[in-house]
Amino acid sequence: MIELPRARLEGLFGPSNLYTSLTIGAELASTTLALTYFRELIRVEGQLGADTAERMSSIGLDLIMASIAERLAKEVPRPLHGSVVVQRAKAYVEANLHDQTLDPPRLAAAMGVSLRRLQELFHERGQHISDWIWERRLAVDAKRLADPASLHLPIGTLAYESEFTSQAHFSRRFKHRYGCSPGEHRRAAQQSVR
Numbered sequence: 066m067i068e069l070p071r072a073r074l075e076g077l078f079g080p081s082n083l084y085t086s087l088t089i090g091a092e093l094a095s096t097t098l099a100l101t102y103f104r105e106l107i108r109v110e111g112q113l114g115a116d117t118a119e120r121m122s123s124i125g126l127d128l129i130m131a132s133i134a135e136r137l138a139k140e141v142p143r144p145l146h147g148s149v150v151v152q153r154a155k156a157y158v159e160a161n162l163h164d165q166t167l168d169p170p171r172l173a174a175a176m177g178v179s180l181r182r183l184q185e186l187f188h189e190r191g192q193h194i195s196d197w198i199w200e201r202r203l204a205v206d207a208k209r210l211a212d213p214a215s216l217h218l219p220i221g222t223l224a225y226e227s228e229f230t231s232q233a234h235f236s237r238r239f240k241h242r243y244g245c246s247p248g249e250h251r252r253a254a255q256q257s258v259r
Contacts, residue, residue, distance in 0.1 A: 067103075069129065073160055089136045095177050096135075099128035127175050130157075135177030147186045150176055154183060158198055162205055165228055169194040202227040203242050206235075210247055211254030220247045 075081055089096050106121055113121060134153060154176050161167050172194060173180040187194050206227050209215045215223070224235030224247075239247045 067125075067129065069126065073126075073130075074133075089132050093132060093135050095128065095132040099125065099132050102128055127171075131175050131177045134175065147189065150178055150183070151186050151190060154186075154194075155197070158201055162198075162202055163226065163228075167198065167228070169198075172198075199238060200242070202229075203239060206239065206247070207243060207250060210251040213255075216251075216255070220251070223247070 071081060091097060091100070102125055106125060110118065134150075137149075154172055157172060157175050158167065169183065170180050173183040176183060178186075184194060187197065206223050209218070209223055210220075220235070221232040224232045227235070229235035229238070236246055239245075239250070243250055245253070
């Protein structure tokens with residue numbers, strides 16, 4: 066038996082009563098992949114360190130989520146399918162913003178669609194997947210910069226925690242989005258609290 070976190074399920078797929086009795090058959094490629102993965106994970110379980118085992122379990126959970134997403138996609142009327150996939154993708158991003166491996170291919174896999182299809186769905190809405198992920202990370206960082214509890218954190222630490230490759234990259238994106246540097250944003254937030 067595998068337990069799935071309800072909050073994460075509902076964040077991705079909506080209220081659990083919509084899929085509580087949903088059966089996910091082996092005819093789905095994502096289900097076959099998830100089953101194979103868990104069989105192998107169980108086989109090597111004793112050989113993995115605690116951190117590695119936890120990370121592998123998280124990957125397995127993502128595979129299960131992809132299977133559920135693929136199965137649910139078969140239930141949604143075709144005209145609404147794209148909107149539902151994008152909504153689920155955005156919820157998945159929100160729940161996994163600090164995951165170092167979160168990128169468009171991984172997001173597409175979690176949604177049970179091809180990368181090309183997910184890109185098309187975002188483009189239909191005037192968005193790019195990677196830009197949207199960075200935008201969400203920047204929004205979280207803007208809040209953290211303004212949060213008095215995060216004043217002790219250097220800006221570089223926030224940048225790296227949000228998966229920016231350098232503080233300079235973070236600062237450029239932040240300034241482009243908010244019109245000021247991260248340091249200026251932090252100082253302005255501190256002054257508004259006084």
